[in-house]
Amino acid sequence: MKIPHISILKSLFLSLFILIESPAFAQAEVVINPRAITVNGTRGESITRTVTLRTNEKINNLKIVTSDLLSADNNSILPAEAIKLTSSPTQVIPQELISLPVKFNLQAASSGEFTGEIVFTYEAGEKTIPVIIRLKDPWPLPLIALLFGIIIGMAVSAYSSQGKLSDEVTVNLENLRIQIDSDKVEARSFWSRADMYLTVAKQARDAKQITDAQTALNNAKEVWNKWIYQRSNWYIQFRYYDMLRNRLNQDDLRDTSALYIQALDRDLEQYLQNSPVLSTPSELQQLLDKLSQQINTYLQLKTQLEKLKDLISVLDQPEQRYEWEDKTSELTQHFYMLLPSQETEIQTLQTDINTSIEKLRGLGAQVSEVFKSVDGSPEVGLVIQAPSVWNKDSLQVPFLVKRWRAIASLWQTANGRLRLFYLSSYLISFTVFAGSGFNQLYWTKPTFGANGWGDYFALLALGFGAEATRNVVTQVARKADESTS
Template sequence: MKDLKLGYIVLFAATWGLLLTAPINAQAKVTSEPTQLTVTRASDTTRTLTIFLRTTDPITSLQVTPLDLYRTDGVEIVPATAIKPVQPTVPIKANSLLTIPIKFDLSSIPSGEFNGKLLVRYQDDELIIPISLRMKDSWQRPLAVLVLGILLGMLLSSYRSQGRPRDEVLVRVSQLRTQIRTDEVLKEQPKQPFRKRIEEGLVDVEAALQAEQWDKARQAVEQQENVWLKWRKYRSEWLELLSRGVDELQHSLESMPKSSNYTQTVSLNLERAVKDSPSQDNPALFRDELESLRKQINHYLELQHDIGELKDLCNQLPDEPEELSDNQKNHESNIETCQREAQRLEREMNALYPTDENAYKDLEDRVKVAIDKHRELVKPEIATREGSTPISQAPPTPPVGNMSEEELFKKKFSKNLYPGERTRLRLFNWASYLVAVVFLAGAGFNQLYVSQPTFGANPWSDYFTLLAWGFGAEATRESVTKVVRDWGLPGLK
């Protein structure tokens, strides 16, 4: 029994001895600071880090050995030869601090995150120090790609807001010019009203383009296209009315006294009607206007014929003897009265306004009354007077040809500014674009490059993201600017 108790005591003492000595034997003789190495490269080609080794016991042999580093995707490796530690000299005294520089050659290492180990061997033990290497592409190329994306976005925005509307208008103007060049009638008649109207409208287009008023330029082009379509659709009717119809009216006007207010008014109305003919919706409306002018001319010719007949009646009164009685004197005064009345009626006719139907009817009635009154005083066998015949009805309508050739827009639509103003305007525009590029590039570069320690590990994804960010950022800026401009706030036009 005593031997059994003695055995338990010995076993208990041996167990406690093992427990007390185990931590001492397991305690590392060498510790490192830091416990893990992390290297990040952006632009430099070499990097040197220092580790501090602390030993509690003397060390007679110590060797630092790097191992290969593997990228997280397993595709690329960093060979151990790129990591060059400075081997320490031995022996090393107890409780000493050892400094070991480690040089990393990063010149040929691709971008990405690499992980590996650094072995510190001493005596019969070793210390493992984890190594994490994070590589990214140099900043120049990512920044260039980002700026390229922003510039592409700006070019697209600028073209969409200015170049595209301008080019669309110029293309439509060119098409309209081409169509005009195919019409031989307009080509041979520079003063033809439809051609003049289109040319005048294209001047408005040019002015709108110079002022960068794209909507106004589009509207002006549409108006001229409508004029051309109107001509093309009814060109046979237009040609008949503008040639034979107008010529007949002008020929009739030549037989009327040019000094007459009536003649001048009708002539001006005819010129206005011809000039405004492209504004009419169809030839029928223009024909009605010509018919109204024909009617006015006929009124004048009819009155002119009647007053001429009255003058003939005054001249055809019977001759009287040389010795005049009282009755003969009265007869002579009747001749003078007839002539004075004819002259008065003629003045009223010349002063008559062509569209005043009531005044015309009144004058016509008074002329007829005067003719009837004086006809009774002359011999019944007087001959009737041949006067001016009224013009026939207004014309129908025939064919047209093609259009005249005009040079395309050769002007550059430059701002008519003095050199000083033009220079300041250009400087301001370039400064605005430069500020936008700097701010957008700074924001995108910080977000997509600076904060990404392994940028370039996936080149297609990383660089395309930069390009798309720059392009999209400019498109967003342009859209926001347009929305704010549409608010119409002062200073945001």
Template sequence: MAQAEVVTNPKAITVNATKGDSITRTITLRTTEKINTLKIVNSDLLSADNSTVLAARAIKFTSPPTQINPQELISLPIQFDLHNSSSGEFTGEIVLTYEAGEKTVPLIVRLKDPWPLPLTVLVLGIIIGMAVSAYSSQGKLSDEVTVNLENLRTQIAADKVEARSFWSRADIYLNIAKQARDAKQIVEAQAAINNAKEVWHTWLKQRPDWQILFRYYDKLRERLDREDLKEDTSALYIQGIDRDLEQALQNAPVLSTANELQQVLDKISQQINTYIQLKTQLEKLKNLIAGLEDINQRYEWEDKASELTQRLHMLMPAQEAELQNLQSEINTGIEKVKALEIQILDVEKGIDDGSEVGMVIQAPSVSEKEAYQVPFLTKTGKAIASLWQTANGRLKLFYLSSYLISFTVLAGSGFNQLYWTKPTFGANGWGDYFALLALGFGAEATRNVVTQVARKADESSS
């Protein structure tokens, strides 16, 4: 009797499935001789590294035959119950035994995780990427502006009194920065903060020099506020000096060095001295005139003195030539009145030599520094058409389409590559899921880069 040979079709079984599936495969058996006592034996299937097992009980045979006649074609259904299985690739074999021998059928089962969780991880990656992108483009810059603003405001607060106009100018820039930040104008806010930093750096770099000059300013201000000049506040000359002095203080933050402020204050000091000299000479002339016995001469010279006083009040500090002419005329008048030789000695006793109103304290030397530092489709179509009619709507459609492209093209192709075409997805545990998470994040990053490139191209063309 010839030895029986069993032929199977297919010769090997490969199953690609998802965890939780219940799948049936069928193989056909044919033999050249009659076979009795046919038995089917299956064992656990092992992963490539033998670390995980697909239990033999997950593979069931429906009504396996015990006898096969020659040339009879037998169908053998095989049930795979994969509800409690792990993801991965498992290999093993099905053994058909009979009295004259045995036949093995190689078996490969590839399992992957169901699609909802991988898709959720992919979407999560996209959402994380969108959040990072949004924060990087607006939130991060806004927070940086807020931190810089608060730090600089805290820094300048300690020197508020000493820094004077430097503090005021820096505080103005910080308020501008705060308003720009609140209005989401980040570039303008950063520029204002940089301006505030520059002002404050100018103060700190020459702090002792600025303090000396501020004291110089105080002495000039004090001199203007003394009684003899305070009564002339209506004079254009005094008003001009007062304005120039205040402007010098306020413009200090925009000067390159402290020496520039000293030059301005020196000039104002000279102008105050000039006015005091002219005022003193006029008082001397008036006192001389008051001693004239000739009524007509006195009236004539009083009119002349009044005219000179009026001219002094009408002149501005910058009119140096007119001031020199006025001084010349006053001195000439004094000499002419003296020439009349009427009660000169008595009159001169009452003349104020100007010591009371003396000259302004001279500018301090910089060397005096102090030592500290310092239907749906129809509705959708109508909605899209209406949006397309306006510039704002077209922008919205552009950004929406960029997100859709990011999800469908980039994320979709990646999901297909990492999940659909990978029959053992999930076998590597979190490694497979992190790959999807990174894909989603990268898809959003790519979309953001493309959007920025398009925006820069628009800006360059405009």
């Protein structure tokens, strides 16, 4: 006899329900909180987190398994031994809330982010808790690095505003001193004037008056550049000065009672000493040429007076001779009182002497017209005109800078400190800014080049930014110099 289909289905559903409700087939529901563990800590710490566990059914053989935590690049690990559970029950009673302390020992861990999981296994299944641990270095060393950077910045600022200016003045003083001392003999008044400015600059630097020291140093450079750029033309005029000096020292012009000669001697020396304030050698040439003409004028007047005296000496009548001697004495006295600047008086005296000579010749006085100079030659010792200055631009003679003396330490000299300052700006630019950026954009980026030219332009911008930062730092130092000056 066949059983109806409906009765068979009812029997099957009833059997299935009985099997599901039996303890052998029941599934235990395990609830674990928190669902993930995140730890933000510092190397060397020991951190504890609490995990709670609850189940609706009794579970046996509960095991908690920890594994190594890996860094993002899988190059560093936090070993499983660093994760410990203080208590781990093997059985859990239904509806019982169990607290499981999880201790993370971070003494031997390195800084970075580590990920892993804690696995809870039991008879009917398993549960996992993701674990993320982020570690950083302890605060003392970063704080020291920060303070060290601040100290370096303060030192650079202090050196830029005070020591750097003084060192620059010292270096320029030493270099310019070497240059002028190598050309001391030929430079003459240029050396004297530059040496005076260098002495003033050194005294101002020692007195911490940097602005005054820089001003004096710039004046010394200006004087010395004027000598260097037209050295040959200045030298020609100095040789002509020597010739005029020798002419004034000859016996026929050593008459110190003549104000004219005393004025010429004074003017000649003044022209030499004031050469550094003249714009070009042509100005000195004009002054010396004028002085040579004044010497010739004096010699001509003196020669005419001597001729007048000789004509008087050959007069036959004593009365005429006495009368002309008195007049000649007046002319001679007037001659000794003349100054080179009294051109009108000189012209008048010259006219009076020539008129007297013509009158004496009208009285029949005749003498030889040949007058000898001090060396015996039939000349009156006139002075030639000053040599001309080149019209072409003088060749610029480069500064002859000798090598600096060997020094034990760069920091012990101003020159060394300046070199260290500028070198450090490049080192900071390429090691700190560029180095850290290259490390971030290249070494720590495993897919460099995946973006094509974009990655390379990022490096290009980084290099430009590093140099721009270095330039800003040096510009700040330079602006500090300008504001101080």
